[in-house]
Every structure is written in C-alpha cells, then in structure tokens.
Amino acid sequence: xxxxxxxxxxxxxxxxxxxxxxxxxxxxxxxxxxxxxxxxxxxxxxxxxxxxxxxxxxxxxxxxxxxxxxxxxxxxxxxxxxxxxxxxxxxxxxxxxxxxxxxxxxxxxxxxxxxxxxxxxxxxxxxxxxxxxxxxxxxxxxxxxxxxxxxxxxxxxxxxxxxxxxxxxxxxx
Amino acid sequence: xxxxxxxxxxxxxxxxxxxxxxxxxxxxxxxxxxxxxxxxxxxxxxxxxxxxxxxxxxxxxxxxxxxxxxxxxxxxxxxxxxxxxxxxxxxxxxxxxxxxxxxxxxxxxxxxxxxxxxxxxxxxxxxxxxxxxxxxxxxxxxxxxxxxxxxxxxxxxxxxxxxxxxxxxxxxxxxxxxxxxxxxxxxxxxxxxxxxxxxxxxxxxxxxxxxxxxxxxxxxxxxxxxxxxxxxxxxxxxxxxxxxxxxxxxxxxxxxxxxxxxxxxxxxxxxxxxxxxxxxxxxxxxxxxxxxxxxxxxxxxxxxxxxxxxxxxxxxxxxxxxxxxxxxxxxxxxxxxxxxxxxxxxxxxxxxxxxxxxxxxxxxxxxxxxxxxxxxxxxxxxxxxxxxxxxxxxxxxxxxxxxxxxxxxxxxxxxxxxxxxxxxxxxxxxxxxxxxxxxxxxxxxxxxxxxxxxxxxxxxxxxxxxxxxxxxxxxxxxxxxxxxxxxxxxxxxxxxxxxxxxxxxxxxxxxxxxxxxxxxxxxxxxxxxxxxxxxxxxxxxxxxxxxxxxxxxxxxxxxxxxxxxxxxxxxxxxxxxxxxxxxxxxxxxxxxxxxxxxxxxxxxxxxxxxxxxxxxxxxxxxxxxxxx
Numbered sequence: 001x002x003x004x005x006x007x008x009x010x011x012x013x014x015x016x017x018x019x020x021x022x023x024x025x026x027x028x029x030x031x032x033x034x035x036x037x038x039x040x041x042x043x044x045x046x047x048x049x050x051x052x053x054x055x056x057x058x059x060x061x062x063x064x065x066x067x068x069x070x071x072x073x074x075x076x077x078x079x080x081x082x083x084x085x086x087x088x089x090x091x092x093x094x095x096x097x098x099x100x101x102x103x104x105x106x107x108x109x110x111x112x113x114x115x116x117x118x119x120x121x122x123x124x125x126x127x128x129x130x131x132x133x134x135x136x137x138x139x140x141x142x143x144x145x146x147x148x149x150x151x152x153x154x155x156x157x158x159x160x161x162x163x164x165x166x167x168x169x170x171x172x173x
Numbered sequence: 174x175x176x177x178x179x180x181x182x183x184x185x186x187x188x189x190x191x192x193x194x195x196x197x198x199x200x201x202x203x204x205x206x207x208x209x210x211x212x213x214x215x216x217x218x219x220x221x222x223x224x225x226x227x228x229x230x231x232x233x234x235x236x237x238x239x240x241x242x243x244x245x246x247x248x249x250x251x252x253x254x255x256x257x258x259x260x261x262x263x264x265x266x267x268x269x270x271x272x273x274x275x276x277x278x279x280x281x282x283x284x285x286x287x288x289x290x291x292x293x294x295x296x297x298x299x300x301x302x303x304x305x306x307x308x309x310x311x312x313x314x315x316x317x318x319x320x321x322x323x324x325x326x327x328x329x330x331x332x333x334x335x336x337x338x339x340x341x342x343x344x345x346x347x348x349x350x351x352x353x354x355x356x357x358x359x360x361x362x363x364x365x366x367x368x369x370x371x372x373x374x375x376x377x378x379x380x381x382x383x384x385x386x387x388x389x390x391x392x393x394x395x396x397x398x399x400x401x402x403x404x405x406x407x408x409x410x411x412x413x414x415x416x417x418x419x420x421x422x423x424x425x426x427x428x429x430x431x432x433x434x435x436x437x438x439x440x441x442x443x444x445x446x447x448x449x450x451x452x453x454x455x456x457x458x459x460x461x462x463x464x465x466x467x468x469x470x471x472x473x474x475x476x477x478x479x480x481x482x483x484x485x486x487x488x489x490x491x492x493x494x495x496x497x498x499x500x501x502x503x504x505x506x507x508x509x510x511x512x513x514x515x516x517x518x519x520x521x522x523x524x525x526x527x528x529x530x531x532x533x534x535x536x537x538x539x540x541x542x543x544x545x546x547x548x549x550x551x552x553x554x555x556x557x558x559x560x561x562x563x564x565x566x567x568x569x570x571x572x573x574x575x576x577x578x579x580x581x582x583x584x585x586x587x588x589x590x591x592x593x594x595x596x597x598x599x600x601x602x603x604x605x606x607x608x609x610x611x612x613x614x615x616x617x618x619x620x621x622x623x624x625x626x627x628x629x630x631x632x633x634x635x636x637x638x639x640x641x642x643x644x645x646x647x648x649x650x651x652x653x654x655x656x657x658x659x660x661x662x663x664x665x666x667x668x669x670x671x672x673x674x675x676x677x678x679x680x681x682x683x684x685x686x687x688x689x690x691x692x693x694x695x696x697x698x699x700x701x702x703x704x705x706x707x708x709x710x711x712x713x714x715x716x717x718x719x720x721x722x723x724x725x726x727x728x729x730x731x732x733x734x735x736x737x738x739x740x741x742x743x744x745x746x747x748x749x750x751x752x753x754x755x756x757x758x759x760x761x762x763x764x765x766x767x768x769x770x771x772x773x774x775x776x777x778x779x780x781x782x783x784x785x786x787x788x789x790x791x792x793x794x795x796x797x798x799x800x801x
Contacts, residue, residue: 001221021221062223121222134224139211141204147211171214 002058003041005031010048017051018058028061030054067116071097071104080104082122086135086151088113090128100153123170125149126160133170190247198244205237262467265513265535265551269463272442275493279435279471285520285528286470299434302472302496303386306414306430307379311393314419314502317363317374318704320768320779323400328770329371330800332761332781333360336373337800338403339784344775346786346798350403354396365420367482370406371398372425374418393418393427395480407485410450411478419502424479424541426502428509431474447476449487458491464548466535468513469494477507477539479546488546490539499558503565504588506549507539510563510572513553534558534574538590550590556582560603569614569628573604583626598624611653613675623660625680654710655742661706667691668719670706674745685746687738691719707769712789713740715747716776718767725757733760733767735778751792758799759783 003026006014010032020030029036029043037043046054068079085097088110095106095113106113114124121133131149140148147159147167159167219225260267260281269275319331327349328339336352352373354361359375366372373396379389395409413429420426433445447458458476465471473496479488498511513535520528534556538549554574559581562573570586581601585594598618605617614626652659658673658680670687673680707716714737721734737751761780770777775795778785785797 019220019223019225021217023221059223133215134219134222136215136219139208139215141207141211143200143204168211168214171211171218 001062002026002028002030005029005033005036007033014048014051017048018055020058030058069097069106069108069113071106073102073104082117083132083134085132086153086155087129087131087157088122089130089157098151098153098155123167125157125163125167127162129157131157194244194247198241201240201244205241260465260467265467265553266537266548267465267467269460269465269493271460274460274465275433275442275463275471278465278493279433281521282471285516285525286514299432299437300383300386302432303434304379304381304383306432306496307386307389307391308381309414309416311362311376311415312417313363313374314417315704316420317365317418318768319361319363319766319781320770321365322770323366324368328777328779328784329364329366330779330781330784331361331364331373332800335800336361336364336371337784337798339798341786344786344788344795346784346796348798348800351800352398352403354394354405355408356394359394363418366400369400370482371400371403372396372482373398376415391415391429393429395425397485407452409480409487412448413474413476416500417502420482421502421505421541423481423483425482426507426541427478427480428500428502428507429476429478430496431476432496433472433474435472445474447474447489447491449478449489451485451487456487456489458489462489463491463493465493466509466511466513466537466551467553468515468533469498469511469535472496473498475500475509477541477546479541488541490546490548492537492539494535494537499561499563501563501565504567504570505541506565506588507541508536508563508565508570509539510534510536510558512557515553531555532557532577534572536563536572536586536590552586552590552592554584559601561606562604564604564607564609564614564616566609569609571614573598573601575601585628613653615658623680625675652708652710655713655740657708657740659706659708659715668717670715670717670747672745672747683745687715687717687747689717689719689736691721705765705767707771708740709771711773713742714738715740716769718769718778720760720762720765721754723754723757730757731760731762732757733765733778733780735767735769753778753787753792753794755780755785755794756783756797756799759785759797 001023002020003022004011004015004018004020014032018030027042029038029041031037031043031045032048034045037045044054044057067082069082069085070077070079080097080099084099086100087098088106089096089098090110095108095110097104097106110128110130114122114130117130118124122130123133125131135152136149137152138150140150142148145161145164147164149157149159151157260278267278321329323329326341330337330339334353334356338349340347340349354373354375356375359377361373361375363374364371375394375396377391379391390412391414393411393415395411396405397407398404399406411427411429413431415427415429418425418427429447431445431447433442434440449456458474463474471493473494474491475494475498476489476491492509494509495511498509500507500509513533514529515531515533516528517525517530519525532555533553535551535553537551540547540549554572556574556576559573559575564571570588572584572586573581574584575581579600581598583596583598584592586592601618607614607616609628612627612629614628616624616626618624656675658675660671660673662669662671668689668691672683672685674683705718708714709716717736717738719734719736720731723730723732733755735753735755736749737753738747739750740747755778759780759782761782766781768779770779774789776787776789778787781800783797783799785794787793788795
C-alpha cells in the first residue's frame, strides 16, 4: 500500500515513527524529498517533525477506505464497518457476519462480499467463508494440507485445500 | 520379558520403527515449520494493514518441542541399541581394547549367526563344553616328562607327589634328594631342568562330577627349584585348561583355554579373564592384549603364557575365538586353527536366514623370541579343518582341510604362514597321529591307512593300507638310520608291533611282527605310547615293556616285564633274546609309565615308583632304588 522514500541514514528512524511497511504493489509514496515523488502514485511529502501527523494520516487512509456492510439483527437493519467483522460464513443458506460477540445476517451473496472486500483485508478461505485477515489470531496447519484459523473471538475457521494457495499468496503479499 | 526383547530384536521391526519414526518426524517437522512460517507471514500482513497490536507470534509450545524430541530420539535410540557397527579387521584380526569390545563381538556374532539374537547356549551345552575342556589331557612336549637327566648325569624321576634325584655311584643307584612340593591338591605331570633350575609342572585333576563344574577351576602350577640347593625359588600359576605345554628354547610355553559362559546366571566378563600368579602377585590379562580372530564364534579365551626360564618374566597373549579349535606349539610359535565364517555384508544390519557367505578355516600364528610374544599373522582358507589336521613341529606347518567337495587338501606353510604348496590327498576323515623325523612324515590318516610325505619335496609319496582293523590309536615310530618304521598298536589285550621297511617312499610290511599279550589293557591303551617303546638304533635293540604276572609270597602279582629284541638289519627280523622282570616294588600301573635311558654300557629302567640299573652285557638287574 505504502512506499517510504527517505535518505538511507534516516530510513530506520522514520520507518519506526510512521510504522510503515513497504509493499511491492503500492499506491502511496511517503517521502521527505519532493524530488522523489512518482507521477503515477499518490505522493505525501513531509518534513520529519510532522511525522506524528503523517502517522495519523496513514491510519486514516487505511481506516477511511473501510466500507460499511448492511446487516440484519434483532434491532433491524444497520450498517457496520467491515473491519469489525471477523468473518462471513454461510449458515442455513444465509450469509452471516460474525463479530466479536455478535452475528448478523447479511443480505448479500458471499461472492458479492468477496468482490467488494477482496482487494482489502478479507480473503476467501472456503466455499462458505470469507475471513478478515486482521481478525486472525493464529494459523494452525493440519495433517491433511488444510489450515485452521483461530479467530480473535475464539472461533475456528478452516482454510479449504482449494483456497490454500490463494490464502498463501495473499499472506506473501 | 525375554520373549518381548526377542520380538523387538527383529531387524524388520527395528527398520520399520526407524523408518516410521523418521517419516513421522519429517511430516511433523514440516507441519511445525508451516505453522511458524504462516504465522510470521500473517503478522507481517497485519502490520502492512497497520494492525500493530492484534497479533503476537506464539513461541513453539513445549508439547511441540517434546513431540519432535521424542520422534528424533526414538530412531536414534533404536539405531544405537540394536544396530551395531561392523567390526573392523586388520589381517583378519580385531585388536581389542576394552571389556565392552568382547561383549560387542559376542553380541554381534550372535546377531548374525542365530535366527533369534537372544538365543543362548543352553546350560547343558555349556556344561558339556566345560567338562570336555576340564577333562582334556595336556599334551606335553618331548622335553617335559616324568624323567629327566641333569648335566652331571643324575636322573630326576617324578611321581604324582614327589621328585627324586638319583645318582649312579659306580653302577650303584643312590637317592640324592627327595623334593615334596606344596601341591595343594594337584599332581605332578612332568619335570625338566635348565642349567641351574629344576622345574616341576603340576595340575589338578577334574573328578568328572558335573556338580563341581561351577567351582572347579583348571590351572597349571610351575615350581622352580635351585639345582644346587633344591630350595624352591619361585612358583607360578597359569590359569585355564592347558592344551599343550612345551619348552621352546629358553621359554616354557603354555597354551590354555578358558571357556566363557556368556549365558550363565550372574555372568561377569571380568571374572573369566585369563591370569597368572607369580609368587603371590596376580597378573590378569589385559583386554588390550587380546585379539579376536575374524568369523570365529567368540566363546573362549585361548591364552599363550610364555615363561622366560632364565629371568622368570612371563608374557601373555590371548585370542578370543571358538572353544572348538586346534592349537600347537612349535617352531618358536603358537599356531591355532579354528572354524571361521565369512558373513554376508547385510547380516551386520539384517536378520538373515542364512547369513554365512563362506565356511573357512583360520590359522593364526603367535611368534615368540627375544622381542617377546606377539601376534604374527592370520590366514583364511575355505573348507573345514580335519580332526587333528593341524600339524606343527620345528620344520613344518601343515593343515589338512576338507574342501567340502569330497576330497581333502594338505596345505604347507612356511614360517611366515605363506602357503608354498598344496596337495590333494583324496578323502580323509581325520588324522590319528603323526611322526616326523628328518625328511619323512608318517601320517596315520584313518583307522586303516598311513600316508608318507617326503617333506623335503612337498608331495605325497605313498598311501599304505595295513591289514589290521585296529581299535586303539596307533603310534608310529620311525628310525631313519635303520630304514625301519614301527607301527605300535594295542588291540584288546595284545600289543602289536608291526615293522616296515621304508625305502624310496614306499612302506613294505615285514613278516617279523611282534604280538604280545598283556594285562590291564585298558590302562595300557590309555597310557601306552611311543615313549614306552625304546628302539636303540646304535645296537639295534628294541625294549618293549609290558605288564606281566608273577608270584610273590604265594600270591599272583603284576610286574613290569621288559622284553628285549634284537633287530637283525640284514634279515629284517626281530629276535627275542631276553625278558627282564622289574621288582614288584617299582612296578606301577596307575598310571603305567615306563621310561628307559640308555648309554653304551647300561640301561636305566624307570617307573614312578623306582628305578633299576641293568648293564647291557648282563641279563639281570645290577642295582635298583625304591621311592617311598
């Protein structure tokens, strides 16, 4: 998502302040040198004493791009931020969004959700489940070439063999 | 428990377990690695998504570590516990260094040879082997006997309990000294002298009682006396069942067996080490002084003790080898031949139904000289050695081997154990005895025939089939000067002496056979040998001692009768010309021992109980003494 372009001697220090991890496929160039801007990217040029603000800005960029999902609960329909959802799963032919302690029915097909969230932090792990990468607590490999995802709410979601490679590629960025 | 161990000690199971654990270890390692790898990637991904606090990388659980450790340990333990490294040989010999070497060699041999590795030698078998070892009579060299002569012509005569030194004082015999050693239950087996010492050899006699096998320990005592004072200078004890004792130059050489009952209860290898005692100091054989002969079943310590008669220093060397072997002292060396197997290479690791690649005969030489007693060389030949098939003396080393194809082969070796000739000799069951003199070797090969070898030309010369079928072992006496070979046979209650002309490699039986009745033939058959038969080539006289009967105070008694025969070299016949009865008081039947020493003028007739002097020109005794 981000590419930090600063002098070599400042790199570690600034990276630490901004908590940036470079991506191979990036959309944003974060730099202290205005000559380092890239014309086909969004460039943020800053001086180091503004690092604090830039840091918050980067958080906003990530969070600001969050999408809201309409869900049905006991209190009716409401929109919730997708980053709060641990995973979507098909139960009784309905798509259910699982949060930390709650679950809601989503009036969308799973593949529609995958199209909407797939380029973000959600990943399809089986025919029945779409998982928020940020909500995975631990990955446990199994004997049968499957993976078991231990979610932060304590649930377990299985990565199907068919989606194993895609899951691995996503983690490899 | 034993059954479980035997089941476990199946190489198929061992290899299966090892492979299974290896595969499981690989699979689990891969899974654990994947777990680590995926979670590391997950953390990285979540950081990219600026989710910094949501994840903490877990360390591998103790359970995972324990599983991996156990899985790696199991095959390692199996490999170390059950799969032994092959034993390395140098010139067919493995030099030992420690007690564990002996145990490992024994275990390794059994793992190859027996279908069930933990199969043990049954107690009855072990008892039988021990009994056979304990009852085997020691063969003494010609220079160790009940009678010997000092440099000043005194005669030394031993019986089972004492030694008498007799001098000839103007043709009258006189006992100079009587020595009674502290025998501690042993009996005297022989004596010999050096320039300044008298040596007396004594051994215990096993009573044949199986119940005493555990407590009985065979050994050989050697007493050393000062020849001037007849005081005891030293006493030596040598462990084991002595096979042969011989004087070789300045050395007394004793070769002895020590069966190792590996499978007996409370077995401790250290309790079975060969040893010798000098005075009151015990010297145990060191494991580093032992060698193992390749492919032989390691059931026995074969030990050579070499006592330097001039300075009392003892050297030892031990071969770990099979208890059933043939060994001889000769030619400043000790030779041992034993059955050896070469095993298929896979037998080091696998339980094979037939692990034997080749049946072989080993011949190993230990040499001794001023540099000491040392291992020299080992040769391996295919086939089985014949009974008594190892013949060694000062001039030749021969090995008779059944090549397992219906014929036998004689191998001739030089003193470096290089084989320089071999000759096929047809089908021979066993060697009954031999006599080697000058270039002629007479070999009695079976109960029915004699073979002659001219050892200056290593070829077989002649096979002779005597007409008699004889029950008892034959002894062969050969006199080169007279071209006369005498075959001494004992059959039922008769002694036969069959003379042969030997000429141009041919034996021709002469008609002048001597056949005499005797008594106590069983004892005679056991103790009578060529040393009782005296042929004096210088005056063509044969002295033949027999047990005859006589009367004493109206009662029938046994006496030693010495029959004198004159050999007519011209007509090739024996003529009986005298019978001399030794006094009853110096007659001895248990054992029957008669020795004769001759000079130009007189004969000494000697038994363990007394000694008589006869002038050659007188038919009767001139003087005699009795040993109380």
